[in-house]
Amino acid sequence: MKRKVSLKDIANKLGVSITLVSYVLNNQKLNRISKTIAQKIKETAAELNYKPNQVAKGLKTNKTHTIGLLVADISNAFSSSMARIIENEAEKYDYTVIFGSSDENTERSKKLMDVLVNHQVDGLIIAPAEHSEEQLKYLVANEIPFVLIDRFYPEMPTCHISLDNFEAGQKLANHLLETGYRRIGLITYRTTLNNIVERKLGYFDALKEHGLEADENLVKEISSPIITAEITKAINDLLIMPSPVDSILFTANMLSLHGLKYISTLPVKVPDDLAIGTFDESEAADLFYAPLTHIKQPLNQMGRLAVQALMNLIDEKKELVQQQVKGELVIRKSSIVDRSVG
Amino acid sequence: MKRKVSLKDIANKLGVSITLVSYVLNNQKLNRISKTIAQKIKETAAELNYKPNQVAKGLKTNKTHTIGLLVADISNAFSSSMARIIENEAEKYDYTVIFGSSDENTERSKKLMDVLVNHQVDGLIIAPAEHSEEQLKYLVANEIPFVLIDRFYPEMPTCHISLDNFEAGQKLANHLLETGYRRIGLITYRTTLNNIVERKLGYFDALKEHGLEADENLVKEISSPIITAEITKAINDLLIMPSPVDSILFTANMLSLHGLKYISTLPVKVPDDLAIGTFDESEAADLFYAPLTHIKQPLNQMGRLAVQALMNLIDEKKELVQQQVKGELVIRKSSIVDRSVG
């Protein structure tokens, strides 16, 4: 790689000091510097195509104008949409995004956080994996600004932007109940991540509101790695039981996706035999013969809020932003029985 | 943000020079340094949780151990899968990924490339937007290592890893022809990007091989922004013409996705009335009642090759890797008429 043009090169070419060049190109001390030399410096900089070395600048100013983004799984639509939004938003503040995908793995997440911090990012936006408390405490102890998205640890006083998952779970379950479904199965992850837990609690709450008892047999928890087989089994269990479910609520995108693949192979009609509700939009669920009723997260708003909150932290305007945004219930064919025909 | 622990802190604490600490922690001059002091330095470093400042290191060594990744559209499955693979692969070489999504916009791509370069990335992996030649020439002139993925400029002697798009287009069209389809419509982008162009040429070639003339009326080109409306029109045109098409070949993921959404609203049965072939897997196409026959790109291989090629360039092992990998034809229901029933 060629040596890039530096302030020194411009200074030497014009026979002036590096300082002067720096002042001119940063529009500093403009009341002191002669117009003529300023003009010349600017011309020469343009001519040599000078671009400030952000690494040197970062070392000196202790600001790299870089933020670290740690998503849960970049190949998942939620993460990649978020990444895109955050990158766009960061750009408005002249920030660059360094990224990593933890793949929901605690160790990997820890390692990536370290890497990002050692690259001197000015702050982080993190969708934390399970059991990341220690690592987050380290960030707090070192006063490294960060904002959590999607999930957070209720007992930790951190900045976070997330969906009101409880309300969303409630809303989705309520909708099924109000449409007439009574035996709602829940397929969720076996996890302590608060976003998923809250969705489940919302579901329980909705049942209670409708005078129904929570039935643990209707709740199936999946432990991520062997997802396909487990989901197949969960769905079978729910459909085979003495009084089978009339609907299934999935607490995540990936779950419904795999679930749907299996359901589409069964002699079960959605929504007539089985209604479905889930979280997040997906093109896949749109092309299913009965597009899925789902909770739509306001991704743009969340991304914007997260970047804004982080910028404030970086600027030492320390306020503990802990914002929950509301999900929108998008009702589609998967939960509406057309009784005019039946 | 707190000042981080530096070599100086360790040196001061032990009353030795910074140099010595640096040597020890980098395992240099080990035949010279006394075991006892080395031991102490290592202990103190661990105790203070010293982490080298990559920015300072980068300034000194002119290597930031960072690569820039410029994808076409991170919210698209191809890009995000690629991003994940590349991030994983880069990690093996102790590299961090800085990323940007050009959203297929030349201006934005140019700006992002500048940003990445000014952050002193050691190299770049780029899925170039249309008309990025100038910017790439700049990289070449400044000897900044880069590898193109997905598309490239045939007239520019750059490193690139891509699908053999011509062969893939051919293979897909051949399959339709051999299954008995004769009027194959092509829905593609109006673009000069070579990957898309090659797919189209492959289609033409397959037609020719089968003694069929290319019919320009069967080729519909979409100019990206207003994609939904245009695709709707294209499909209508193809189905309404005097002798309508019996199959449609889409040259990209996004095209078939939108196309499918529209087709699923029509009284047209896939594959009986209309066969479909496309590029890239997608969960969406899997959930459609007739899962789509498609060309599967070996993403893992491509990502691995791209990172490897870049690492070689960075290490000044200059070889012009220009590798085309083969796509796999995955035959699904969307192109197989079950004649046993018909």
Add this chain to the structure above:
DNA sequence: TCAATTAGTTTAAACGTTTAAACATTTGAC
């Protein structure tokens, strides 16, 4: 006329590292 002010520019130190070269001390050979 000369001190004080203003204008224009430079000096020098710093950020946290790396690394060639220098230095000081010990060891060993003869």
Add this chain to the structure above:
DNA sequence: GTCAAATGTTTAAACGTTTAAACTAATTGA
């Protein structure tokens, strides 16, 4: 007992910036 070599450590400069402080020369005011 001397000197060369080996051992262990430090000095100093550098990477490309930023920025307080210093310097010089010109201008102003009394």
